[in-house]
Amino acid sequence: MVADANVRMAELDQILERRDRDPGDLLQILREIQELRGYIDPATVTYLASQLGIPRARIEGVAGFYSFLHLQPHGEYRVLFSDNITDRMLGNQQLLEVMCHQLWLQPGKVSEDGLVSIDMTSCTGMCDQGPAMLVNGRAITRLTLQRVQEITHLIRNRTPMADWSADFFRVEDNVRRSGPILDNKLAPGEALRIGLNIGGTAIVEEVKKSGLRGRGGAGFPTGLKWEACRNASGTIKHVVCNADEGEPGTFKDRVLLTRQADMVFEGMTLCAQAIGAQHGYLYLRGEYRYLLEPLQEVLQRRRDSNLLGKSILGQAGFDFDIEIHLGAGAYICGEESALIESLEGERGIPRNRPPFPVTHGYMQQPTAVDNVETFCSAALAIQMGADAFRAIGTEKSSGSKLISVSGDCPRPGIYEYPFGVSVREVLQDCGAVNTRAVQVSGPSGICVAEHEFHRKLGFEDLPTAGAFMVFDDSRDMFEVARNFVQFFAHESCGFCTPCRVGTSMLKQTMNKIADGHGTQHDLREVEHLDHVLQTTSHCGLGRTACNPVLHTLRHFRPAYENRLKSLDFEPGFDLDGALERARQMTGRDDAGAHLNTEEA
Amino acid sequence: MTEKKKLRIATTSLAGCFGCHMSILDIDERLFPLLDLVEFDRSPLTDIKHCGPCDIGIVEGGICNAENVHVLREFRKNCKILISIGACAVTGGLPAQRNHLDLSSCLTEVYLTEPGLAHGHIPNDPELPLPLDKVHPNHEVVKIDYFIPGCPPSGDAIWKFLTDLIAGKTPELGHGLINYD
Numbered sequence: 001m002v003a004d005a006n007v008r009m010a011e012l013d014q015i016l017e018r019r020d021r022d023p024g025d026l027l028q029i030l031r032e033i034q035e036l037r038g039y040i041d042p043a044t045v046t047y048l049a050s051q052l053g054i055p056r057a058r059i060e061g062v063a064g065f066y067s068f069l070h071l072q073p074h075g076e077y078r079v080l081f082s083d084n085i086t087d088r089m090l091g092n093q094q095l096l097e098v099m100c101h102q103l104w105l106q107p108g109k110v111s112e113d114g115l116v117s118i119d120m121t122s123c124t125g126m127c128d129q130g131p132a133m134l135v136n137g138r139a140i141t142r143l144t145l146q147r148v149q150e151i152t153h154l155i156r157n158r159t160p161m162a163d164w165s166a167d168f169f170r171v172e173d174n175v176r177r178s179g180p181i182l183d184n185k186l187a188p189g190e191a192l193r194i195g196l197n198i199g200g201t202a203i204v205e206e207v208k209k210s211g212l213r214g215r216g217g218a219g220f221p222t223g224l225k226w227e228a229c230r231n232a233s234g235t236i237k238h239v240v241c242n243a244d245e246g247e248p249g250t251f252k253d254r255v256l257l258t259r260q261a262d263m264v265f266e267g268m269t270l271c272a273q274a275i276g277a278q279h280g281y282l283y284l285r286g287e288y289r290y291l292l293e294p295l296q297e298v299l300q301r302r303r304d305s306n307l308l309g310k311s312i313l314g315q316a317g318f319d320f321d322i323e324i325h326l327g328a329g330a331y332i333c334g335e336e337s338a339l340i341e342s343l344e345g346e347r348g349i350p351r352n353r354p355p356f357p358v359t360h361g362y363m364q365q366p367t368a369v370d371n372v373e374t375f376c377s378a379a380l381a382i383q384m385g386a387d388a389f390r391a392i393g394t395e396k397s398s399g400s401k402l403i404s405v406s407g408d409c410p411r412p413g414i415y416e417y418p419f420g421v422s423v424r425e426v427l428q429d430c431g432a433v434n435t436r437a438v439q440v441s442g443p444s445g446i447c448v449a450e451h452e453f454h455r456k457l458g459f460e461d462l463p464t465a466g467a468f469m470v471f472d473d474s475r476d477m478f479e480v481a482r483n484f485v486q487f488f489a490h491e492s493c494g495f496c497t498p499c500r501v502g503t504s505m506l507k508q509t510m511n512k513i514a515d516g517h518g519t520q521h522d523l524r525e526v527e528h529l530d531h532v533l534q535t536t537s538h539c540g541l542g543r544t545a546c547n548p549v550l551h552t553l554r555h556f557r558p559a560y561e562n563r564l565k566s567l568d569f570e571p572g573f574d575l576d577g578a579l580e581r582a583r584q585m586t587g588r589d590d591a592g593a594h595l596n597t598e599e600a
Numbered sequence: 601m602t603e604k605k606k607l608r609i610a611t612t613s614l615a616g617c618f619g620c621h622m623s624i625l626d627i628d629e630r631l632f633p634l635l636d637l638v639e640f641d642r643s644p645l646t647d648i649k650h651c652g653p654c655d656i657g658i659v660e661g662g663i664c665n666a667e668n669v670h671v672l673r674e675f676r677k678n679c680k681i682l683i684s685i686g687a688c689a690v691t692g693g694l695p696a697q698r699n700h701l702d703l704s705s706c707l708t709e710v711y712l713t714e715p716g717l718a719h720g721h722i723p724n725d726p727e728l729p730l731p732l733d734k735v736h737p738n739h740e741v742v743k744i745d746y747f748i749p750g751c752p753p754s755g756d757a758i759w760k761f762l763t764d765l766i767a768g769k770t771p772e773l774g775h776g777l778i779n780y781d
Contacts, residue, residue: 521743569743578732579666581703586724593730595666 009047011036016051023052024363026345030063031286031328035137038078039070065347065493066328067121068137068286075110075117077155082132084123084248085483086406086469092131095148096120102152116155122331122487123248124287127406127469128174128413136161137289140168169290173255174413177429179400180384180392181260181376182416188262189307191383195270196315203274204230207378209386211398216242216334216371217441217465222378225368228358229275232366237277239268239320240362240369242339244285246331247442248487249467252402253372255414257284257291260376261298265322267375269307270382271368272320280322281362283339286329295324331491335539336369338493349495350539373402373466393419397458405430407470415468419458423448426457426468434473437555442467443484444544447477447551477556478563482510484548492541499542502533506546512572518564527553607655607766610641610679614668615695615735616661618644619752620686624658626755634759637766654679656765659744662692663736667729676742681765684738685758687751696735703733746771749778 015032019025029048033040040063049056063069070078081087081096100107100118110117126132129141135151138161147168154164175182195203208223229237241264245253256264268280284291299322302308312318325343327333333342337351340362361367370378377399381389390398397419406412409432417426427435438448440457441464448455448462455462471480489507494500506529509522530546537543553560575595583593613621621644627634642651651657657679663669676682687693698706711722738744748761757777764771 571741573736573740575669575732575741578734579730581733582707582730585704585707585722586730588724588726588730590726592666592726595669 005043008043012044012047012051016048021051022345023054024345026052026054026059026062027066027328027342028325028345030059030066030069031326034069034328038076038136039073041073042071045071062345062347066286066330068329073110073114075115076158077116078134078136079116079118079151079155080121080124080134081118082122082124082126082130082134083120083483084127084130084487085480086127086249087123087131088483089407089475090131092143095131095143095145098145099148099152102149103155115158121329122246122491125245125251125254125285126171127249127251127404129172130406134287137286138169139171139287139290141171171254171258171290172413173258175255175259175416176405176411176413177415177417179416179418180380181256181263181373181400181402182414184260184263184380184383186260186263186266186379186383188266188302188305189313191266191379192269192273192307192313194382195273196313196318200230200274200276203270203382206386207274207381210381210389211386211396212374212377212381212389213397213459214371215373215377215401215465217247217445217463219459219463222370222374225358225370226271226274228356229277229366229368232359234359234366236279236363236365237275238362238365238367239271239275239277239280239322240336240339240343240357240367241268241280241282241322241372241375242334242336242369243288243372244283244327244334244339245288245372246285246334246491247444247465247467248484249404249406249439249442249469250465251404251406252414252466254288254291256372256376256402257288257295261295262302263376263379264372265298265302265308265375267370267377267379268322269312269320270378271370271375273318275366275368277368278319278321279362280320281343282322282324283333283343284324284326285333286327289326292324292326299324330493331487332493332539332541335541338539339369340367347493349493350541371465394456394458394460396460401457401464402466403457403464403468404466405468405470408432408435408472408475409470417457420456422454422456423462424453427453427470430470432470432472435470436473436475437471437477437480437552439467439469439471439480439548441465442469443487443548444540445547447480447548447555449555476559477552478514478559481548481552482514485510485545488541488545492545496536496538496542498532498536499538499545502529502537502542503545505529506533506549508572510549513560513563515572516563516565517570517572518560519567519570520564521569523553523560523564607638608641608653609638609643609656609658610651610654610675611643611645611658612651612660612671612675613644614659614661614671614689614738615664616686616688616693618660620660620689623686623750623752623755624758627759628755630759634762651675651678655681656762657682658685659683659689659738660685661688662695662738663732663741664695665729665731669732669741672738672742681745682742683746683748683761684744685748686753687749689738690747690749692735692737693751696737699734703731707731748773753777 045059081092108119124132126141131143132141204227212222213219308321310319330348332338333348335350338348342348357367400418403415409430411430440446489503492499492503533542533546640646641654642648657675684690761771
């Protein structure tokens with residue numbers, strides 16, 4: 001036993017060695033242990049505490065925050081079904097039920113022999129090839145009944161995942177329409193050489209002139225951000241690429257990292273030159289774990305070509321390298337300050353802003369955080385020149401935008417358009433018919449109804465991070481909103497009360513309406529809650545959590561009202577049913593042992 | 601000159617500890633000016649057993665058994681304005697701690713496993729109200745118009761709230777009257 005324990009700790013030592021026993025790498029250390037062992041046991045927590053010189057509580061706090069880390073055994077095979085509305089529309093719930101039934105398992109529980117657990121997780125970014133799942137963190141796409149049965153069989157036989165058919169893990173790019181970014185044949189170092197010729201200040205000016213705005217959704221002018229970061233005083237500056245693509249219905253970053261990884265890194269390196277940074281981080285969402293090795297190969301190739309490392313392209317003093325950090329299942333880490341907390345190995349809780357990351361980011365140093373697509377666009381702007389870049393798109397939204405199309409259409413996938421394309425054009429291109437609504441930019445975005453399909457994607461009208469979920473007239477928009485509300489309640493980081501409690505109350509009220517107990521009073525309560533969330537939440541998650549309900553209430557109010565009782569008020573649960581347990585225990589069945597649910 | 605009609609107030613404590621009622625008494629000598637404006641219907645202060653038509657109903661405590669439901673419904677039916685007062689009424693509070701446990705294991709533990717209570721059987725007299733499987737805040741069972749948070753809310757908060765309400769204003773508890781720890 002002692003020898004066994006020593007072997008177990010030796011495994012940990014290897015991981016700790018690689019990470020220099022740096023508590024700042026706690027999340028990465030925990031993630032690697034989780035991958036090795038399947039969960040993080042108490043003895044490991046104690047050992048880590050002693051080795052990293054931090055309290056156990058901090059380790060458990062971090063491990064407890066991220067949904068892909070487990071402090072209890074979660075089975076040799078951990079199956080998570082992606083639960084975006086698009087997965088639901090493709091029948092993920094039936095597949096989950098079938099799998100649970102075949103393995104004699106309840107969702108969320110571990111089987112008694114410790115073999116397997118099955119549960120739901122937030123959107124895994126495979127909406128164009130769903131329903132999708134993760135098994136031990138590996139993405140599996142295009143699930144069918146047959147595929148689920150095969151997987152069940154493999155799990156029952158304890159087949160190692162390395163021996164599973166590679167077809168399960170095949171992820172399609174599904175590029176349906178390409179443009180200047182996806183068509184780009186940028187040779188590694190091409191934009192960088194231009195950058196080195198013109199110098200850091202000129203890069204910032206060029207990016208400013210190009211009119212490039214952040215592609216993560218908020219649309220902050222990238223040139224201004226880089227300029228502020230360049231001018232900020234700090235000893236070490238950082239470039240962070242936000243590849244925590246968690247917004248349900250968005251998967252464009254996945255495709256960019258698969259097809260145009262060089263362009264992403266080129267953009268990051270240009271940014272490093274522009275702001276004078278030495279360190280870069282790519283924060284990759286845990287769901288895209290399978291991209292880690294290919295991306296590391298690209299980084300190594302760039303190091304070998306002197307596009308990363310010391311004296312890049314022979315320019316003395318231009319030292320910059322990029323490290324990949326993996327997330328572990330927390331949507332909130334897409335918020336830049338939460339992402340930085342997560343990079344520092346903490347719980348992903350958004351910071352107070354100001355100060356903004358451009359002056360006080362990673363390790364309180366000036367940090368430029370930009371989206372994957374933003375870095376690609378920046379490389380493009382330098383490659384083709386600001387004027388040519390500006391000529392694409394519209395006046396206030398220059399360049400092109402990758403749209404992730406999913407839902408009710410025959411051709412889901414990635415579409416690259418110049419900004420200014422209308423919702424209707426996208427719908428026509430993807431072949432959607434009888435469309436009732438489009439959710440633009442994910443649950444936190446905007447629900448667009450038929451009479452608004454002339455609206456244009458761009459910062460002037462419909463800003464978008466890229467998600468474009470199509471719902472045809474067979475879909476119930478109340479159920480769509482309810483799915484999104486459940487998502488936000490699950491992903492609230494729990495730091496501020498309005499969001500932690502508000503998103504859960506919103507979920508309960510939506511469930512109450514869904515169960516047929518809703519009244520006019522509940523609709524008023526929903527509107528009131530929306531107001532509280534919007535005005536008092538700490539960060540954007542809480543402020544936008546009510547959008548799906550507000551928008552669907554505006555456009556599809558009958559979908560709600562059809563479910564309401566005419567009563568002014570009704571309890572959200574079965575009162576008489578709530579006495580059943582006590583009736584059983586006491587053996588009573590007299591009149592006093594019953595309650596009418598609806599007040600007489 | 602006709603005397604202005606006094607408002608009628610009813611109060612009750614459901615699954616609470618009477619702490620909020622003690623806090624109502626903490627408005628102290630202001631009870632006298634209050635009694636110039638209001639009269640009490642059903643309340644532990646009057647010992648009236650059933651509530652008649654009232655203007656304001658104040659409910660302490662949440663809903664843990666069938667009798668609580670009947671009383672709360674009686675209040676809702678008779679009171680124009682119904683107020684949940686205190687943490688238990690607003691959220692379920694301390695009694696809702698048992699929501700983590702299964703009701704049958706609670707009853708088994710108290711009446712069957714532990715010695716000395718009820719001679720080894722779970723009381724089943726029809727006089728006794730049956731417990732619900734979970735404790736609920738009042739607004740999950742009837743519509744509640746106002747909430748006064750606190751455990752308990754201070755006498756000052758209650759005084760401010762009632763005087764606002766009686767004056768026909770929307771009650772507002774400003775700084776110092778609601779405390780967050």
